[in-house]
Amino acid sequence: MLNLFQHLRTQTLPILRRQCSWTLKQVQGDDVASEWVIGVIGGSGLYDIDGLEDAEWVPVASPWGEPSDQLRIGRIAGTKFVFLPRHGRGHRIGPSGINARANIDILKRAGCTDVISLSAIGSLREELPPGKFVVVDQFVDRTVGRERSFFGNGMVAHVSVAEPVCPRMSAMLADAARKAGGDVHEGGTYLVMEGPQFSTRAESLLYRQWGCDVIGMTAMPEARLAREAELPYAIMGMVTDYDCWRDGEAHVEVDTVIAQLMANGDIAKRLVVELARSLPPGREASPIDTALDVALMTAPDKRDPQLMARLDAITARALGKR
Numbered sequence: 001m002l003n004l005f006q007h008l009r010t011q012t013l014p015i016l017r018r019q020c021s022w023t024l025k026q027v028q029g030d031d032v033a034s035e036w037v038i039g040v041i042g043g044s045g046l047y048d049i050d051g052l053e054d055a056e057w058v059p060v061a062s063p064w065g066e067p068s069d070q071l072r073i074g075r076i077a078g079t080k081f082v083f084l085p086r087h088g089r090g091h092r093i094g095p096s097g098i099n100a101r102a103n104i105d106i107l108k109r110a111g112c113t114d115v116i117s118l119s120a121i122g123s124l125r126e127e128l129p130p131g132k133f134v135v136v137d138q139f140v141d142r143t144v145g146r147e148r149s150f151f152g153n154g155m156v157a158h159v160s161v162a163e164p165v166c167p168r169m170s171a172m173l174a175d176a177a178r179k180a181g182g183d184v185h186e187g188g189t190y191l192v193m194e195g196p197q198f199s200t201r202a203e204s205l206l207y208r209q210w211g212c213d214v215i216g217m218t219a220m221p222e223a224r225l226a227r228e229a230e231l232p233y234a235i236m237g238m239v240t241d242y243d244c245w246r247d248g249e250a251h252v253e254v255d256t257v258i259a260q261l262m263a264n265g266d267i268a269k270r271l272v273v274e275l276a277r278s279l280p281p282g283r284e285a286s287p288i289d290t291a292l293d294v295a296l297m298t299a300p301d302k303r304d305p306q307l308m309a310r311l312d313a314i315t316a317r318a319l320g321k322r
């Protein structure tokens, strides 16, 4: 008698693969964009970006609900950039209220090929002082109660987030930040807390013991959802404070964060322009562009039409509708 796992591996998966093979062959390769369109999610203190030519605010609706704001779309050095203020203009939306599914969905609908996040972070390490720019490459997700997937009953998918950021875009972000005058550290683990209160001292000390390097409230589920949407994602964290673990140092307060963001603001804005200038002409495909090819599980005749309709932008390439 086969157990469930053996049954899936030996019976169900081969059938699904046969059913899907025509569709997958049709959409691989050519359908992956060859021009860069860069989505920029701006965090605390970043509600617009500099250097956008012919920029306009464009409302984009999503079947996943209300996004944080309209999209600011324009060009920098010839490349299309699509900016979204994560907390909305005027910082209306707190970390737990951000509709990350709608945000990622509208960036996908706007044709973004890659997404970068610019975020304020607290430091859990002596050697990452306020003012440092950290290109984060791992996360410990301690958020609770946020919608963390586009998929579910009626269309099941399991993408890998073992390597949750795009190494190519992370390297380009690091270079661009250095060119913009930033003091950059590459690599680091970001503890994503629910907030909105900052951590207790005991939590902060615990996160240090866990090996986490920086802390914030917003990178998850954003990074997970970007992967499900086949969008290579990279994050530049701007260290604003030492949280509350350090002896003799005042614990973090919002005014400290804002003051440090103001001090770093020009570098953050120049960084986007430097990134635009350094993008290679023509975009080579990334493995993340096709992440869903090995992730979708549900047989075509078992899919929920309502969920499939909401997934139109997310699964368009994988299911060959474009």
Ligand SMILES: CSC[C@H]1O[C@H](OP(=O)(O)O)[C@H](O)[C@@H]1O
Pocket: 042, 043, 044, 045, 086, 087, 095, 118, 119, 120, 121, 195, 216, 217, 218, 219, 254, 257
């Ligand atoms: C204003 S301090 C706390 C706030 O700032 C960070 O937001 P973002 O990542 O969008 O820059 C942090 O995650 C908190 O949401």
Ligand SMILES: Nc1ncnc2[nH]cnc12
Pocket: 120, 121, 122, 123, 193, 198, 199, 215, 216, 217, 240, 241, 242, 243, 244, 252, 257
């Ligand atoms: N210390 C901190 N904790 C959580 N989010 C932050 N954002 C900036 N600093 C932070």
